[in-house]
Amino acid sequence: QVQLVESGGGLVQTGDSLRLSCAASKRALDYYTMGWFRQAPGKEREFVAAITWSGSSTYYGDSVRGRFTIPKDNAKGAMYLQMNSLKPDDAAVYYCAADSVASSNSRHPYEFDYWGRGTQVTVSS
Numbered sequence: 025q026v027q028l029v030e031s032g033g034g035l036v037q038t039g040d041s042l043r044l045s046c047a048a049s050k051r052a053l054d055y056y057t058m059g060w061f062r063q064a065p066g067k068e069r070e071f072v073a074a075i076t077w078s079g080s081s082t083y084y085g086d087s088v089r090g091r092f093t094i095p096k097d098n099a100k101g102a103m104y105l106q107m108n109s110l111k112p113d114d115a116a117v118y119y120c121a122a123d124s125v126a127s128s129n130s131r132h133p134y135e136f137d138y139w140g141r142g143t144q145v146t147v148s149s
Contacts, residue, residue, distance in 0.1 A: 026052045026138040028120045033143030036110055044105040044143060046120030052138065053077075053098045057123040057130050060094060060105045062116035062145075071131040072118070073105065081128060087113070112149045117142040 032044040044060070052058060059074035073084045073094040082094050088107075096103040103120065121136035130136060 025049070026056075026122055026124075028052065028122060028138055028140035030118060030120045030140045030143040033118060033145045035146045035148065037148050038111060040110050040147075041106070041108045042110060042145065043107070044118055044120075044145070046103045046105075046140060047101055048103055048120070048122065050098075050101065052122040053096060053101065053103065055124075055126060056138075057126050057128070058094075058096060058103045059121045059123065059130060059136060061119045061121055061133060061136075062114075063119070063142075064116040067116075069119070069133050070116075071133075074123075074130055075103065076128055077126050083129065083131070085131070107145075110145075110147045112147045115145055115147045117144050 026049045029047045060072040063069040093106045120140040122138040123130040
């Protein structure tokens with residue numbers, strides 16, 4: 025059973041930084057592609073970033089490229105989302121997800137078969 029638990033959300037101001045954490049099962053971190061998605065009220069779930077099982081490749085959605093990074097630390101059992109230069113449009117519930125097929129370019133929600141419950145990020149202007 026793969027478990028994913030997000031933490032670190034909160035209220036920040038425009039321009040601030042915030043780091044989200046995803047505590048993940050060892051199997052997910054060692055063998056699966058891991059990713060972050062977000063969903064704002066009334067909008068579809070949006071791809072944010074992903075990292076391959078080896079950590080050798082990371083890729084990002086257009087709206088966050090250059091501002092967000094997605095490191096992971098298998099020894100600590102966690103993946104992170106480092107968010108810099110936050111904007112009001114970044115406000116959403118952020119979800120951690122895992123793709124057991126371990127594709128090197130998973131970016132659609134249907135490609136990820138394990139999900140956390142989400143953590144809320146609010147950005148004030």
